[in-house]
Amino acid sequence: MKRILIRITFLLFCIPLMSQWKPAGKNIKTAWAENINPNEVLGEYPRPIMERAQWKNLNGLWDYAIRPYGDMHPTKYDGKILVPFAVESSLSGVMKEVGDENELWYRTSFTVPEDWSGKNTLLHFGAVDWRTDIWVNDVKVGSHSGGYTPFSFDITPFLNKGPQNLIIRVWDPTDDGPQPRGKQVNNPEGIWYTPVTGIWQTVWLEPVHTKRIAKIRTTPDLDHSAVRILATIDEAVHGDIIEVNVLEGTSIVANAKASVGEPIDISLKNPKLWSPESPFLYDIQVKLISAGKTTDQVKSYFAMRKISMKRDDLGVMRMQLNNKDYFQFGPLDQGWWPDGLYTAPTDEALKYDIIKTKEFGFNMIRKHVKVEPARWYMHCDRLGMLVWQDMPSGDRSNGWQNKKYFDGSELKRSGESERIYRKEWKEIMDYLYSYPSIVVWVPFNEAWGQFKTVEITEWTKNYDPNRLVNSASGGNHFQTGDILDLHNYPQPDLYLYDANRVTVLGEYGGIGLPLEGHLWKTDNNWGYVKFKNSKEVTEEYVKYAMMLKKMVKAGFSAAVYTQTTDVEGEVNGFMTYDRKVDKMNISKVKKVNQEVISALQN
Incomplete structure (x- = not known):
């Protein structure tokens, strides 16, 4: 009753x-x-x-x-x-x-x-x-x-x-x-x-409480089997202490203390590494202790993973994950929804696109000129998905020069525009710093608002030296940062190469298939190339993937296919915009994607 x-x-x-x-x-x-x-x-x-x-x-x-x-x-x-x-x-x-x-x-x-x-x-x-x-x-x-x-x-x-x-x-x-x-x-x-x-x-x-933990910043050090944890405290006084417990499941495997304001370096015995194939996360408990009493405590997590680059036996500069050559392959992910626009209708929906990306056999997502809610990055951490994080573009374009290697043109921004960019890019990096899934920062895309490329790239690299910086995805290119990023539609093409940086294909594909009943617009739907059915689209995708596979040995260390879903007038997604139809044969796409990823090891 x-x-x-x-x-x-x-x-x-x-x-x-x-x-x-x-x-x-x-x-x-x-x-x-x-x-x-x-x-x-x-x-x-x-x-x-x-x-x-x-x-x-x-x-x-x-x-x-x-x-x-x-x-x-x-x-x-x-x-x-x-x-x-x-x-x-x-x-x-x-x-x-x-x-x-x-x-x-x-x-x-x-x-x-x-x-x-x-x-x-x-x-x-x-x-x-x-x-x-x-x-x-x-x-x-x-x-x-x-x-x-x-x-x-x-x-x-x-x-x-x-x-x-x-x-x-x-x-x-x-x-x-x-x-x-x-x-x-x-x-x-x-x-x-x-x-x-x-x-x-x-x-x-x-x-x-008035005296509280304001922020936690975690930095793994794989080469020394350690993690550095820095807690920022509001209203701290001399003598306050931060205590950290590191848990593996329910068991505490490490513990350390330090005065407020000092970083805590914790060594781990035989640490478990994080990767898309094995996304292990350590949980942590962080306590603020003042006059012998715990005044605040929070839960967090971190992963032991390292992103770096190194020249292989053939002299090609390669991306490495956990000190091993690792080909990164994933979709361009806009993060848009037909009903919520920037906002997924539910947390299950937010997680769904990542799950589907793994089903398609990918190990990476390029988050394209958008920043997601914190839970999206948590899902990537827990499911095992590498993330390239774009800075959302702004201002205006200054003419795209994707094949001009040394001296692409730049936009002369106003003082206000520069100030806004620098402020918001720093805030985005601060917000996302501790999420282990993020391995690449992308300050600019295709000359959209691109300015002072070398200066912005160097600042980004200095602010977070533990990730790679892709200074200008698709151009306009400068000899700066860790990555030379090429865009080519529809098929892959290795038209430039950098012997001293990692060379990647930051966008390609865009194979379109409009499906009636799942379209945002009734006309003017758009794709780089368009086909009539799932069989044709899948065959074209596999053809491009086999071309890409040959280019891996030649110099590509990562690739990004356009795109995860249809978005508004674009009909070039693996899924329809409403996420109700997979437009390609999942098993065939997964098989060829895994062949591309494993090409470095064969």
């Missing part, structure tokens, strides 16, 4: 919410979109690289308003929006464009759990595109600019008794501004997609 009453109460609470929300528009949708409950949206812990026991999800139905730029706080709102889906997306329930002449306003209320009493409350945003202002109980608590990284505010001084009021204002110029935006444009067509404005990752609360 008690269970029945609980269920009835739950339904009575949820039915009004369901009646206020439904996906907008008639575009294709994924299967996951059909089961979204607006009262329970993306409810998984949003920061798995540094996890605390308590938190509260604020995702759900909020009020929204679109108003002219510079207007005062709205006195009336336009309706409901499902956070964290961008206002232009179907799953937001709104599906309206904003533009740089308008601002997007949000309003909601929340309560702070009673058992958080005595602690500070942090308000976290996974990502908001692009410039954000936040008010709590009519007091402005802060601002943030940047569309791809998490940020937070300690809102404790602004809290009242009872419900708390939260108002957010967002402005996003899309391609009318110089900020990083990836493939978003105001007039999407071809390889360019719908704008994404506002909140697009989880909003959440977290109780913390």
